[in-house]
Amino acid sequence: MKKLVIVGGGFAGLWAALVAAREAAVAGGALEITLVTREPFLTVRPRLYEVFTEAFRAPLAPTLDPLGVRVMLGEVESIDTAAQSLRVKTAAATQTLGYDRLVVATGSVQQALPVPGAAEHGYDIDTYAGAQTFDLALKTRLAALKPAQALHVVVVGGGFTGIELATEMRRRIAAHAGAAVAAAAQISLLERSGTLGPALGAGPAPAVAAAMSATGVTVETGVTVAEIGAESVTLTDGRRLPADLVVITTGLRAQALAASLPGDCDDAGRAVVDAQLRLPAAPTVFVAGDVARAQVDADHLALMSCQHAVPMGKCAGYNAAHDLLGLPMRDYAQPDYVTCLDLGDYGAVFTMGWERAIQQSGAEVKALKQMVNTQWIYPPVGDRAALLAAADIDAPWPPAT
Numbered sequence: 001m002k003k004l005v006i007v008g009g010g011f012a013g014l015w016a017a018l019v020a021a022r023e024a025a026v027a028g029g030a031l032e033i034t035l036v037t038r039e040p041f042l043t044v045r046p047r048l049y050e051v052f053t054e055a056f057r058a059p060l061a062p063t064l065d066p067l068g069v070r071v072m073l074g075e076v077e078s079i080d081t082a083a084q085s086l087r088v089k090t091a092a093a094t095q096t097l098g099y100d101r102l103v104v105a106t107g108s109v110q111q112a113l114p115v116p117g118a119a120e121h122g123y124d125i126d127t128y129a130g131a132q133t134f135d136l137a138l139k140t141r142l143a144a145l146k147p148a149q150a151l152h153v154v155v156v157g158g159g160f161t162g163i164e165l166a167t168e169m170r171r172r173i174a175a176h177a178g179a180a181v182a183a184a185a186q187i188s189l190l191e192r193s194g195t196l197g198p199a200l201g202a203g204p205a206p207a208v209a210a211a212m213s214a215t216g217v218t219v220e221t222g223v224t225v226a227e228i229g230a231e232s233v234t235l236t237d238g239r240r241l242p243a244d245l246v247v248i249t250t251g252l253r254a255q256a257l258a259a260s261l262p263g264d265c266d267d268a269g270r271a272v273v274d275a276q277l278r279l280p281a282a283p284t285v286f287v288a289g290d291v292a293r294a295q296v297d298a299d300h301l302a303l304m305s306c307q308h309a310v311p312m313g314k315c316a317g318y319n320a321a322h323d324l325l326g327l328p329m330r331d332y333a334q335p336d337y338v339t340c341l342d343l344g345d346y347g348a349v350f351t352m353g354w355e356r357a358i359q360q361s362g363a364e365v366k367a368l369k370q371m372v373n374t375q376w377i378y379p380p381v382g383d384r385a386a387l388l389a390a391a392d393i394d395a396p397w398p399p400a401t
């Protein structure tokens, strides 16, 4: 039986497995599909700024077992595209796994902040473990506060994640220590460029500014962090800001395996793929999600977002399966682009198009964001028939659209 191996059980990898399994079932051609990933969960990374909950992880088994996709837990250490094999380190041993087609979907990691003290004193919300560690530290610092003492939290990096985390921070504090302690906390958001959310463009800027004011976040733009200490952040202008906790949200970079693949990478470490998400220098390999540099249309590249990772995963799974089954492949394309940014108690902002023209902002969009985060981005579950229907590449995603 032909072997399809998918590396990475995130949004792209899970959907690649689902769609490949469906295409094999529909074509009546058996494929052996193996998903190699570190944990038996999909981490719902877009929720990691929220008040911490174990629901940030969705188990893979209810989605993949009914479709006969085998999950192998381990770390892929290297890929040999000439030999068509992977080295996988599992709890038991390091082994070699062969493939006929491979989908690489190993996602992204937060860029390191290259300043003294960042590794020792900085927290992140990049992974489930990172978000859990920060939540525990928050709880511990709050428990140690003296009466009338205010907690100082500094968020470094004013992109999407930094904005969502900073505006959510009082809710997170209130969840552990109550509304009064949350109201007294000092929340700061530091951004190196002259504008908050530089990648967001001008459209959402007024709503973001209103949200910062409404949620009591002190914003400093045009500032650069020089050092992070146990109780302070020092800026390159010499100022020292009090900081009980520092969270670093300075952007994402493709996971390192992408750079080891033959062919070109972009500045974010993403492997350059063709219109069918195939690696030009190794045509048995497809790449999807945050590790792929792919055109969504003639003018735009896919972003490191679930919005692009899921359709890319679907397309890569479809093409890898079709290639093995001798069926036609499809080009990846995604004409629509929207953003829905959470802004804490202010609400949220919803934009459409690459210019991010605001459609709605404030409290009324919050319900939409909550629906996206708690329902739409979770993997489908159900019986085999329901999963096969959800795995149709032409089925709308998110499901409610």
Ligand SMILES: Cc1cc2nc3c(=O)[nH]c(=O)nc-3n(C[C@H](O)[C@H](O)[C@H](O)COP(=O)(O)OP(=O)(O)OC[C@H]3O[C@@H](n4cnc5c(N)ncnc54)[C@H](O)[C@@H]3O)c2cc1C
Residues within 6 Å of the ligand: 007, 008, 009, 010, 011, 012, 013, 036, 037, 038, 039, 042, 043, 044, 045, 046, 047, 048, 049, 074, 075, 076, 077, 105, 106, 107, 108, 125, 126, 127, 161, 255, 257, 288, 289, 290, 291, 303, 304, 305, 306, 307, 308, 309, 340
């Ligand atoms: C805090 C935060 C907020 C975000 N908010 C949004 C948002 O609002 N909207 C949005 O669209 N996107 C958002 N994103 C981005 C979104 O989460 C990513 O674009 C998405 O997760 C990418 O999916 P992926 O499948 O490419 O990678 P991932 O979801 O990162 O999955 C990769 C998987 O591969 C596994 N893996 C990696 N390396 C190996 C290896 N060597 N061996 C085995 N397994 C491996 C990982 O453990 C992981 O399970 C956010 C991200 C973060 C961190």
